[in-house]
Amino acid sequence: MKISLLVSQVLNGLATGMLYALMGIGLSIITGVLNIPNFAHGALFALGAYSLYTVIQLVGNFWLALVLAPVGVGLLGVLIEYGGIRPLYKAGHDYQLLLTFGLSLIVTEGIIIIWSPVGMSQLPPPLLRGGVDLGITFYPKYRLFVMVAAGLLVLGAWLFLEKTRYGAIMRAGIEDKEMVSLLGIDIHRLFTAAFALGCAMAGIAGALTAPIRGLNPWMGVDMLGIAFVVVALAGLGNLLGSIAAGLLVGVAQSLVALFWPEASVAVIFAVMAAILLVRPQGLFGIR
Amino acid sequence: MKPWVAILAAVVLLPVFVRHAIATEIWIFAIFGLGLNLLMGYTGLLSFGQATFFGSAAYVAGYLLKYYGINLFLALGIGVVVGAASAALVGYLCVQRSGLYFIMLTFALNQMFFFTAYQWTTVTGGEDGMPGIPRPSVLGLDIHGPLAYYATVAALFLLSLWVMQRIVESPLGKILKAIRENELRAEALGFDVPRMKLVAFVVGGAFSGLAGVLYAMLFGIVPLEAIGFVFSGNVVFATLIGGSGSLYGPVIGSFVFIWLSESVSAMWARWPLLLGVAFVIVVLFFRGGVVEAWARFWTWRAARRAPDRVRIDAPR
Numbered sequence: 001m002k003i004s005l006l007v008s009q010v011l012n013g014l015a016t017g018m019l020y021a022l023m024g025i026g027l028s029i030i031t032g033v034l035n036i037p038n039f040a041h042g043a044l045f046a047l048g049a050y051s052l053y054t055v056i057q058l059v060g061n062f063w064l065a066l067v068l069a070p071v072g073v074g075l076l077g078v079l080i081e082y083g084g085i086r087p088l089y090k091a092g093h094d095y096q097l098l099l100t101f102g103l104s105l106i107v108t109e110g111i112i113i114i115w116s117p118v119g120m121s122q123l124p125p126p127l128l129r130g131g132v133d134l135g136i137t138f139y140p141k142y143r144l145f146v147m148v149a150a151g152l153l154v155l156g157a158w159l160f161l162e163k164t165r166y167g168a169i170m171r172a173g174i175e176d177k178e179m180v181s182l183l184g185i186d187i188h189r190l191f192t193a194a195f196a197l198g199c200a201m202a203g204i205a206g207a208l209t210a211p212i213r214g215l216n217p218w219m220g221v222d223m224l225g226i227a228f229v230v231v232a233l234a235g236l237g238n239l240l241g242s243i244a245a246g247l248l249v250g251v252a253q254s255l256v257a258l259f260w261p262e263a264s265v266a267v268i269f270a271v272m273a274a275i276l277l278v279r280p281q282g283l284f285g286i287r
Numbered sequence: 288m289k290p291w292v293a294i295l296a297a298v299v300l301l302p303v304f305v306r307h308a309i310a311t312e313i314w315i316f317a318i319f320g321l322g323l324n325l326l327m328g329y330t331g332l333l334s335f336g337q338a339t340f341f342g343s344a345a346y347v348a349g350y351l352l353k354y355y356g357i358n359l360f361l362a363l364g365i366g367v368v369v370g371a372a373s374a375a376l377v378g379y380l381c382v383q384r385s386g387l388y389f390i391m392l393t394f395a396l397n398q399m400f401f402f403t404a405y406q407w408t409t410v411t412g413g414e415d416g417m418p419g420i421p422r423p424s425v426l427g428l429d430i431h432g433p434l435a436y437y438a439t440v441a442a443l444f445l446l447s448l449w450v451m452q453r454i455v456e457s458p459l460g461k462i463l464k465a466i467r468e469n470e471l472r473a474e475a476l477g478f479d480v481p482r483m484k485l486v487a488f489v490v491g492g493a494f495s496g497l498a499g500v501l502y503a504m505l506f507g508i509v510p511l512e513a514i515g516f517v518f519s520g521n522v523v524f525a526t527l528i529g530g531s532g533s534l535y536g537p538v539i540g541s542f543v544f545i546w547l548s549e550s551v552s553a554m555w556a557r558w559p560l561l562l563g564v565a566f567v568i569v570v571l572f573f574r575g576g577v578v579e580a581w582a583r584f585w586t587w588r589a590a591r592r593a594p595d596r597v598r599i600d601a602p603r
Contacts, residue, residue, distance in 0.1 A: 023588070029598060039335075039520075093390060094527055095570045102566025109560035207572045221516070224467050225398035228391035262406040269399030273380055275515045276392070282381035 004137035009254045015143045017250020018150035019205050023159055023223055023255040024230025024242040026201030032174035033194035037093055038083060039100040042224025043107035044199050046205030048073045049215050050111055053122050062125035073203025074196040081195040087186065101160040102222075111217045119216035145207050154205065158239050169269075170194055176236045176280055203225075229272045233283045268282055290535050294448070298441045303327045305350075309434035314444035315501045315525070318535025320526045321451045322494025324326050327523070328486040328531035330454055331467030332382075334595040336393035337495050337522050339377055342514025344496030345503040346404065346411055349420045352504070359425040362500055370496015371489045373400070378488030382481045385470075404514050416510040416571075420503050424508065440501050447494060452492065452534055461486055467532075517559075522587045528569055531580050 023045065030038045046071045055065035080103060088096050101116035122171045123129065124142035133141045172180045173190050181187040206220070213219065230248060234241030257264040275283065301310040319341060326332045351365060368387045381392045404411045411417055422430050429595040430436045454460055465473040473564065474480045488563055503509045512518055521544060531542025551561040 031387055034385070037335075037387050068415075084567065084571065091570075091574060094531065095524065095574055097333065097335065097390060098520075098527060098566050099570045101523075102563040102570065105517075105559045105563030105566070109557050109563065113557055113560070167514065173566055222398065222402070225395050228395045232388055232391055232395065236387075243430065263403075266399055266402040266406065269395050269402070272395060273399065274385070276380050280380075 005258070008032055008137045008139055008283055009258050011139055011147070012143065012253035013251030014247060015147040016254065017251075018154065018243075019049040019209055019246075020149055020207040020226050020230055021052040021154055021243045022150050022201055022208075024226040024234060025154060025239055025245055026205070027227040028198075028231050028234070028236050029170065029194050030159075030198035030202075031231060032193050033176075034081075034085065034089075036096040038087075038099065038106035038111045038198070039097060039102040039224065040080070040107065041198075042220030042222075043111075043229055044073050044077070044202040044220070045112060045209075045223045046155050046215075046217060046220035047076070047205040048105055049122075049205030049210040049219060050206075051203065051232055052207035052210050053115075053120065055199055056122070068134070070200040070203035073206075074200030077196040077199030078192055080199075081125070085195065085220075086191070089191075104220075108217050108220070113189035113217075115217070117217060120213040122210040124211040142211055146212065149208060150205070151185050153201070157201070161239065165194070169170075171237065226245075226268055229268055232250060233272060233275060235282050235284050237245060238284055241282075244249025244271070245283060251265070276277055289423060291404070294326065294445075294535070294538065302434060302437050303365045307437050309549055311433070311440045311505050312502075313541050314440050314455060314500050316522070316525060316545055317538045317541035318444055318447045318501070319498035319522050320490040320529070320541050321447055321496055322498070323522050323526050324490045324531055324534075324537045325451065325463070325494070326487050327453065327526060328533070329460060329467060330463040330484060331470075332484060332487065333390050334381075334393045334488075334491070335516070336377060336397035337491070338514050338516065338518035339397045339405050340374045340492040340495035341502070341518065341522075342404065342509070343373040343400060343511045344370040345499035345513050346502075348500040349417050349503040349509045350420065351409065352420050352423065352568065353417070356421070356423070359423045359430075362423070362504075363497060364499030365560045366496040366498070367493045370499065371493040374488045374492020374495070378492070382484040382488065394516060394519070397514075397519055400477040401511075401514050403514065405511060409509070411509070412513055417503075418508040420507050420509065422504045422507075436505065440505070443497065443501065444551060447497065448538070451494070455534060459483075459486065459565045470529050510517060524566055524569075528573075547550075571574075 020223050023041065027038060027041050030041070051069035051072050052062075052065045055068050056062055059065070059243060082104065082245050083094065084099050110246070124145075128142040128145050133139045134142065158169075161171055169180065169185055170193075171191060173187070175192065179185060180190065205223075209219070226249065230242050232247045233245035233248075249271055253268050258266040290366040298314075305313075311441070319337065322340075323334065323337050326334050347369045348357075348362045348366040357365070377393065377396045381389055382395065384392060405414070407411055422429065422436060425439065430439050455463075462473065463476055465476070465478070466480055468484060470480055472490050473483075477591065499513065502513060525544035527539035527540065528538045528543050529538065530536035547565060548558070548562060551565075555561065
């Protein structure tokens with residue numbers, strides 16, 4: 001096997017792995033703070049990609065679209081939290097699951113109705129078209145950009161959660177909600193903010209993915225499972241763990257794609273199963 | 288005894304009023320729901336991966352029916368075994384985690400089976416499904432006719448319901464309920480909680496497997512959806528809307544769900560949207576399901592019938 005192919009597959013793995021980490025961290029914030037299973041996370045990822053597409057169609061500016069898409073998905077998240085999830089905090093996971101599952105059906109079908117059931121493609125912005133010569137291999141610019149952008153977003157999320165006051169409140173919310181509300185913090189606002197933030201992260205992950213994989217209404221389905229894998233391996237609220245887990249499954253997937261492309265999605269879940277077989281508590285232990 | 292009379296009446300009357308295929312599907316889905324209910328309603332384990340066992344059993348038994356012409360009893364037996372075995376596999380990984388992790392793991396492993404079936408086109412047919420699954424004769428009786436097959440499925444449903452009743456009323460069922468109510472206390476009483484959860488998983492998987500084979504023989508095809516997560520979600524919905532934790536809940540839920548999905552799918556090609564809306568409405572406004580709504584209705588009526596009784600219950 002040619003070494004250049006191997007290198008470019010590892011790079012591909014790192015780029016998608018960063019996107020997986022982004023999905024996992026968004027889900028981790030939602031699941032950790034609100035204590036709900038969010039089955040709409042994949043559909044919101046797809047919605048992010050489609051929002052990017054539409055904004056580019058309307059304004060013709062990729063960068064503006066990259067900002068507006070997650071903002072839109074985040075605002076939808078505010079609505080969902082306020083209207084749907086808030087009445088269900090005491091209702092048990094089964095009803096919360098059914099609500100978010102129902103929402104994912106609605107969003108997916110909504111995408112089919114508004115856009116089209118047929119897949120679409122999206123070009124990267126002119127600045128990021130073509131490739132660069134890395135010495136060992138020739139590599140598309142846009143994927144390098146995704147790697148850096150997703151990395152910066154993850155870094156931003158880490159700085160936000162670790163270094164800011166709101167981040168501290170959010171982490172405290174993951175640890176102990178009652179104590180947070182006893183300290184005089186409006187827990188409902190915290191929940192809304194955390195849900196919106198998680199949705200926005202899914203939205204931007206979708207937006208970044210669109211020029212790589214194209215768009216189709218079901219693009220979020222395997223992403224949802226992958227986000228669960230990242231959370232199950234990393235543990236809720238564990239950012240560094242999410243990055244490690246995301247990169248691990250991303251690289252494993254693209255390496256398997258080299259010699260057995262058919263298995264490249266199933267292998268993500270198989271890797272998870274294998275790790276859990278040896279370490280039931282996940283890579284880094286769980287709370 | 289009274290519910291049994293109602294169910295027997297329903298079994299007899301249903302094919303008179305509903306198309307045979309739909310009537311058959313209702314009882315198949317009810318068997319599927321019975322399995323989930325043991326997990327969700329009795330043990331408190333919310334599995335979002337029941338289609339794994341349903342689909343695996345349908346594929347394996349369907350393959351053997353199609354290419355090796357095995358007989359009906361063998362096919363059903365293989366379905367039950369494959370359902371139970373795949374559930375043991377998935378359950379072993381899942382029962383070690385709890386709460387939201389558990390739900391996510393059942394879903395993630397469901398996806399693993401789904402993508403395997405999706406890509407393994409030489410065996411499963413991938414997106415096109417696995418067509419051409421025969422309905423073998425049983426003891427010389429031809430069950431190709433819709434009504435004959437209905438009778439077969441209905442009989443198996445009654446058997447499943449009876450077995451499930453025996454299970455939930457057995458000491459095992461009591462232990463599972465104890466785990467649902469208070470896991471720590473059950474453990475303190477000396478029960479091996481993870482093992483009991485695994486047992487619930489395997490039994491639930493066996494019921495799903497049976498339902499899977501019957502489904503494959505009903506439509507003569509194993510569609511890819513049979514192992515997909517939407518199917519897992521549908522059975523959760525059916526069980527919840529019927530009322531989880533009561534023996535008959537999934538039976539009622541299966542009625543409501545199949546009726547609902549049959550009527551909305553006839554309405555519009557984008558019917559999953561309507562189904563999603565129905566999920567949201569039920570969750571937001573009709574929590575507790577049909578069984579609880581029914582019970583609430585009767586207590587409300589009883590309270591109205593006896594106005595002279597002193598009301599001491601606190602206002603809601």
